[in-house]
């Protein structure tokens with residue numbers, strides 16, 4: 001959406017090191033810029049790679065090589081000027097030997113990583129350069145980046161029938177290794193799995209319910225991809241877990257998820273929408289009426305119900321209602337008038353009057369909301385949204401009023 005690319009801030013963004021305003025700026029930009037989104041996906045994979053690198057001791061021979069080289073270096077420093085002769089005195093064979101060992105260590109790391117990642121082969125976008133480098137023979141094209149292509153989201157990661165024969169062999173092997181239950185730790189009070197109270201820790205199997213009362217909390221280890229904290233008065237069920245998809249159902253209560261995995265691997269169903277993790281962390285709360293509220297703290301989450309989708313970046317909130325699905329996402333510091341009018345527009349037939357307030361109150365950041373509204377209102381109202389959006393952010397080259405009004409997907413993505 002903004003003309004300046006955000007490459008240099010992406011790493012800090014992924015690590016939560018930016019202040020609120022910077023973080024929001026990056027999130028907004030990612031919403032509209034395919035190029036930066038692609039880089040962001042690579043950085044996330046890189047972070048995951050780094051987190052999983054095994055800590056191994058260097059072989060003893062490496063140290064003897066270095067030790068053997070040291071006296072020569074000392075001699076060289078004593079007998080000549082420091083700057084001119086450091087490397088040559090190491091001797092090329094020794095340098096080559098040390099480099100070869102380092103390369104070998106890297107190769108082992110990459111092999112280890114790629115064998116892990118192959119479990120997720122059906123989930124990782126084929127265009128991901130890092131994955132391509134590591135795993136050149138891998139030609140999965142099942143998962144076009146969903147942020148770029150929201151309309152295809154229902155085609156991604158299709159459920160695989162048990163025992164179906166068209167799974168790749170490595171997926172079958174990985175699935176067996178996955179296990180059918182997740183570790184649960186008691187954080188406070190007396191959480192239960194089925195009728196059993198959790199003392200210290202327990203396991204949540206597929207189909208089982210984990211429940212907390214007003215004074216209890218629990219933490220779930222989601223396979224090897226992250227943690228979910230379950231707040232008081234919550235009821236959550238493990239729907240399924242396999243290498244290509246981990247799925248929970250939150251019937252009521254509150255969860256906080258921290259996920260480090262390729263997009264779309266972790267999914268939470270609620271009575272009024274499905275939350276699909278696109279990386280990083282969020283809080284999701286469901287009330288007794290089945291309404292839910294999503295607050296994303298880092299990365300992105302998609303909320304979906306029957307083809308209606310909201311893409312929610314860090315710092316933004318999205319409300320969902322049974323039968324209506326996800327409302328329009330908005331940033332958490334939008335004005336009270338803006339939020340109230342948006343709620344009427346989304347769920348209470350607010351019409352032109354509510355839209356006028358939303359448009360009048362919208363700041364530059366609220367283009368997140370306006371962009372989503374383009375496809376949710378029609379006719380003259382869509383034209384009004386276009387007008388306001390165009391004053392806040394000049395349409396880039398190639399984006400025309402006519403194209404936006406007919407919801408040209410490429411133009412919307414570009415903007």
Ligand SMILES: [Zn+2]
Nearest residue numbers: 005006033036
């Ligand atoms: Zn960009």
